[in-house]
Amino acid sequence: xxxxxxxxxxxxxxxxxxxxxxxxxxxxxxxxxxxxxxxxxxxxxxxxxxxxxxxxxxxxxxxxxxxxxxxxx
Numbered sequence: 001x002x003x004x005x006x007x008x009x010x011x012x013x014x015x016x017x018x019x020x021x022x023x024x025x026x027x028x029x030x031x032x033x034x035x036x037x038x039x040x041x042x043x044x045x046x047x048x049x050x051x052x053x054x055x056x057x058x059x060x061x062x063x064x065x066x067x068x069x070x071x072x073x
Contacts, residue, residue: 006060
């Protein structure tokens, strides 16, 4: 399992990312409870899991490809 911490000016978000059976699962904690994202690649799973934080999370999402590129655990 890979963990990421997103530090932005107004918030901090912890993200967990796991590769299971050729799929990626991402989870985040939101004020309304946990959110999950699933996808064929890590980016797809992260985009879904981080959706509740839009638009504040947009600057961080722009850096996602560099952070998860090559992750094929």
